[in-house]
Amino acid sequence: MQIHVVEQGQTLYGISRAYGTTVNDLIEANDIGQPNQLVIGQTLVIPIVGRFYWVRQGDSLWSIGNRFGISYLRLAEINRISPTQPLNIGTRLYIPPLPKREAEINAYVEPLGGTVSPNLETAAREAAPYLTYLAPFSFQIQRNGSLKEPLLNNFPAIANQNNVTLMMVVTNLEEGQFSDELGRIILTNDSLQDTLLTNIINAAKKYNFRDIHFDIEFLRPEDRERYNAFLRKAKARLSAEGYLMSTALAPKTSATQKGKWYEAHDYKAHGEIVDFVVIMTYEWGYSGGPPMPVSPIGPVREVLDYALTEMPASKIMMGQNLYGYDWTLPYEPGGQYAKAVSPQRAIEIARENNVAIQYDYEAQAPHINYSDNEGKQHKVWFEDARSIQAKFNLIKELGLRGISYWKLGLPFPQNWLLINENFDVIKRP
Numbered sequence: 001m002q003i004h005v006v007e008q009g010q011t012l013y014g015i016s017r018a019y020g021t022t023v024n025d026l027i028e029a030n031d032i033g034q035p036n037q038l039v040i041g042q043t044l045v046i047p048i049v050g051r052f053y054w055v056r057q058g059d060s061l062w063s064i065g066n067r068f069g070i071s072y073l074r075l076a077e078i079n080r081i082s083p084t085q086p087l088n089i090g091t092r093l094y095i096p097p098l099p100k101r102e103a104e105i106n107a108y109v110e111p112l113g114g115t116v117s118p119n120l121e122t123a124a125r126e127a128a129p130y131l132t133y134l135a136p137f138s139f140q141i142q143r144n145g146s147l148k149e150p151l152l153n154n155f156p157a158i159a160n161q162n163n164v165t166l167m168m169v170v171t172n173l174e175e176g177q178f179s180d181e182l183g184r185i186i187l188t189n190d191s192l193q194d195t196l197l198t199n200i201i202n203a204a205k206k207y208n209f210r211d212i213h214f215d216i217e218f219l220r221p222e223d224r225e226r227y228n229a230f231l232r233k234a235k236a237r238l239s240a241e242g243y244l245m246s247t248a249l250a251p252k253t254s255a256t257q258k259g260k261w262y263e264a265h266d267y268k269a270h271g272e273i274v275d276f277v278v279i280m281t282y283e284w285g286y287s288g289g290p291p292m293p294v295s296p297i298g299p300v301r302e303v304l305d306y307a308l309t310e311m312p313a314s315k316i317m318m319g320q321n322l323y324g325y326d327w328t329l330p331y332e333p334g335g336q337y338a339k340a341v342s343p344q345r346a347i348e349i350a351r352e353n354n355v356a357i358q359y360d361y362e363a364q365a366p367h368i369n370y371s372d373n374e375g376k377q378h379k380v381w382f383e384d385a386r387s388i389q390a391k392f393n394l395i396k397e398l399g400l401r402g403i404s405y406w407k408l409g410l411p412f413p414q415n416w417l418l419i420n421e422n423f424d425v426i427k428r429p
Contacts, residue, residue: 001097001421002051003385005359006042019046031344031413039350041357041366043385045414054093091357103395103423104402106133106167106317109155109409116153124155124409128162129421132402132426133211135167139203140174143185145195149202156207163427167246168209170200171216178218180260185225187219198239204243210428212238213278215248219264228269235273244275251281251303251319255310271311278404279307282321287337289357291327291379293365295320297390304398313399320391320403323410324382328372342410346382357384364390385414392422403428 004015012023012035023422029047053064060082061072068075073240076083079093109124111117124134136155140148147170158167172182186192200212214234231247238245247270250261255268270277281300285292300318307316324346325338341349346368350357353370360367366384371377395403402423405415419425 001417002046002048003389004044004046005386006038006040006044008040010038011036012038015044015046019048019052021046021048024346026112029413029417031082031411033344033348034351035278037351039347039357041359042347042350043414045385045417046240047417049095050096053093053095055087055089055093057089059087059089061087063389064093064095069098070095080134096194097421100422100424101396102426103400104132104276104317104426105130105419105423106135106402106404107131107322108135108169108405108407110136110137110407111151111153114151116151118157119369120160121154124158127408128158128164130416130425131162131164132428133165133167133404134159135169135213136172136405137407138169138173138215141170141172141182141186141196141201143182145186145192145199147196147199149203152207160208165211165244165428166207166209167211167213168200168204168207169213170214172218177277178216180218180220180223181192183219183223183227183264185217187223187230193230193233197234200234201237201241201243204241209243211244211246211275213246213248217248217250218260221260221263224264224266227264228266228273231270231273245273246276246278248278248280249307251279251299253302253306266308271315274315276315276317276401277307277311278317278319279303280319280406282319282406285325285381287325287340288334289338290331291325291329291338291381293360293363293367293381294324294383295387295391296360296363296365297387297394298363301394304394304400308398314401315397316400317402317404318395318400320388321383321414322405322412324380326378326380340410341380341382343383343412343414345410349378349380359386383412383415384420386417388415388418389422391422392418395408396422 012026016023025047030044059074063077065072073083172179174182204390235245252262281303282295285294289403323340326341327338328336355370357366365387368380381419
């Protein structure tokens with residue numbers, strides 16, 4: 001499989017011929033709605049086994065082989081050329097696929113309102129073959145230790161049909177916001193904790209959840225050790241029942257990082273207590289903030305580098321967004337919120353406004369600029385095949401457990417093709 005970036009004047013027919021595939025295969029793989037109107041800078045995933053490379057000035061078999069992790073002798077053999085033969089610029093070489101490594105993949109799914117939309121169920125069904133875990137969001141803790149259940153509809157059946165482990169997400173959400181007061185009530189009352197854990201276990205048995213995932217956020221800094229103690233108690237009870245236990249962590253870069261989102265999340269303790277963590281390495285660019293990439297690779301790496309000083313890589317799932325944002329300019333704090341957009345919609349916006357997609361190689365993120373019908377300027381940061389591949393490369397480089405997506409529902413077909421190209425997805429028995 002290969003990633004191709006569309007250039008001026010290119011067509012699907014010409015691209016398909018260059019890679020030895022078909023126009024229909026390109027349309028299907030990339031869910032292309034307007035096949036005769038490609039966007040400059042648009043990425044296409046080429047559904048072939050391995051990839052092709054066109055020789056550039058200064059290349060040698062050794063340098064090309066080193067770049068793609070294959071010996072120059074093997075590269076020469078595959079392409080039926082002499083290993084001592086000088087390469088002509090423009091020569092097409094075939095690069096075989098690299099070995100895949102195992103990884104765990106999670107995706108949250110969040111039904112909103114009073115029903116589960118057919119589109120959301122379809123998204124879960126389409127993603128399930130590529131998932132280890134499916135995480136309906138969320139079971140909300142109540143002040144008496146009971147749980148307010150999310151809409152589940154066919155999610156348990158979808159998980160069961162695809163050998164996917166259901167992840168039970170437990171939160172301290174009240175009226176749509178994470179509540180430090182709810183956290184304080186639960187964490188300071190042993191009896192309420194016991195009631196809560198009993199209710200969690202009963203719900204897990206009812207719906208066949210097999211991982212209990214605590215996403216407890218915005219806690220008071222002084223509740224840090226109480227949260228650690230609660231997790232130890234929860235782990236003992238849940239392990240006795242045969243359940244995995246995981247937590248969600250805010251993206252910290254040091255143990256002493258200030259702020260209510262961070263201080264009560266003790267990376268070292270979580271690394272010791274739970275089976276794995278999901279680190280929420282996204283939302284640098286967010287709906288209420290200034291325009292910037294949602295998950296720029298530099299800050300993501302900083303967070304993961306710190307996490308690796310506190311816990312083993314085998315316990316870390318990197319968080320990843322499946323969406324971008326469209327900001328109206330100029331940005332004003334407290335003003336208009338940015339609108340969430342799918343990668344597919346971002347490409348449509350570029351096409352509708354006849355603008356090229358640009359790519360920030362430092363952040364490893366695509367973006368576009370356009371003017372709407374009212375003359376207002378917009379900035380869109382989103383994800384594409386290049387940005388996702390950069391994250392997959394980071395996962396492999398750091399030896400992480402896998403990746404966790406927030407959230408299903410906005411289409412990004414290239415992501416799932418690239419998961420299949422890079423990883424053997426672990427399915428828990």
